[in-house]
Amino acid sequence: MDDRRRYDRATAHLDPPFAILDLAALRSNASGMIQRAHGKPIRVASKSIRSRPVLERILAMDGFAGIMAFTLPEALWLVSTGLRDVLVAYPTTDRAALAELAADTRAAQEITVMVDRAEHLDFIDSAIADVRDRREIRICLDIDAGFVALGGKFRAGARRSPIREADQAADLAADIAKRPGFRLVGVMAYEAQIAGVGDNPPGNLAFTQAIRWMQAQSRRELIARRGRVVQAVTQITDLEFVNGGGTGSIEKTVREKAITEVAAGSGFFHPRLFDFYRGFTGRPAALFALPVVRRPAPGVITVLGGGYHASGAPGADRLPQPYLPCGLRYDPDEGAGEVQTPLLGQATDDLRVGDRVWFRHAKAGELCERFASLHLIDGDEIVEEVPTYRGEGRTFL
Known part of the structure; x- marks a missing residue:
């Protein structure tokens, strides 16, 4: 079973946005x-x-x-x-x-x-x-x-x-x-x-x-x-x-x-910025899911939220990566939005309102500042839900 199917199956009872950690x-x-x-x-x-x-x-x-x-x-x-x-x-x-x-x-x-x-x-x-x-x-x-x-x-x-x-x-x-x-x-x-x-x-x-x-x-x-x-x-x-x-x-x-x-x-967690090293290869472990809420035109979908920019020098590499399904990209005129994010690409043809798109954050820990909990997935099921710092009411930065 591929990762997208595993994640969709494990979280079918959840309404996005939410975050997961693949154990x-x-x-x-x-x-x-x-x-x-x-x-x-x-x-x-x-x-x-x-x-x-x-x-x-x-x-x-x-x-x-x-x-x-x-x-x-x-x-x-x-x-x-x-x-x-x-x-x-x-x-x-x-x-x-x-x-x-x-x-x-x-x-x-x-x-x-x-x-x-x-x-x-x-x-x-x-x-x-x-x-x-x-x-x-x-x-x-x-x-x-x-x-x-x-x-x-x-x-x-x-x-x-x-x-x-x-x-x-x-x-x-x-x-x-x-x-x-x-x-x-x-x-x-x-x-x-x-x-x-x-x-x-x-x-x-x-x-x-x-x-x-x-x-x-x-x-x-x-x-x-x-x-x-x-x-x-x-x-x-x-x-x-x-x-x-x-x-x-x-x-x-x-x-x-x-x-x-x-x-x-x-x-x-192996976020997106760590894909580009010769010395090691990791597996994306922490992801977040956003729901498809609109289909404005052929080849375009809109998901809820998404403007989770990573810290550092501004640039496209600081944006979350639309990860699953493959083949989605940002609208260059809008990017990742505060409340909604349009996505382009051939993969949009198979997505309907209510489906989910899986993203990877550019950096690791900043993802947890957006969510109160992480759903821990082993295989194709959630085995535990654990709080993030925010979920425990801790806002250190």
Whole structure:
């Protein structure tokens, strides 16, 4: 039975819009990621999942350990539900959450916060100044892993930390060591230009070759620089972990001696943007269904909703992909609409009012910001309905 028939059959009693998670595809994707990690643990990036029960399912599998959260309030909530070892991947300025962290023994033991400059430490001290019996705050240093060339005129990679070199990292590590109430436990460096950029995009061959050249140069530069940073920091304090990489770079990042763990999230759901890598092939696991509500003309249908644009630089690649049935495309004059979305193509001839069209989101976790639950499908039946963060009333961003 093909996927469209399976999904239609399993959800026949539901009225779209709704979202599903194919558990067989999820397991297959997770297995592939574990093989690529060659024995090093994978920390699960929660921003790509955004469903607590799904996070729990993944962490129950061998090969996955710890969570990479995106906000401190999220981390506090996850720990309050029993989850452990949560690294907040981005600096926080949430004063109330910092005060809660400093006052809660278990949270302080399980949560690590991110800094990339002394100003972050000053802010934390100020936010928790009134906390009695303050707990020690676990700290991770964020290192810039971007690729810079041509004397700084060219850059690839996310603009994250101001810390690039070993001496800068050592200076901040020494500052942390001198401050009471802080303990440096980790280093993180995320190479977005490798992990988050497909090296086999469709279209322009010259562009593809440029990406591959950039990534090869970046890998060589980062292996040496990240190694120097870790060596410099470990001369000041013992580290519990050194985190790097992402779904698109697992098998490359784990080769580095300095790396003790990799992070990954998008690979579990395998959204559209992750179709364009040579090193791995995943199965679309998370999809959403929209109903056909109009047939305005031959070769045209209209579905309800659909304007679920992904974050990042604006472009057609940030739109959801009309996935099943095959052969549907957007009207270039309308795109994905706020309330309704027209679709064109030969496949429209076989669709009637009330039928459903299956879409893939361009990115992973943002899909769950649109739906209160995920219907978990195994084979051709729904085995469970689980809440997303939104479904549990949690709106962290």
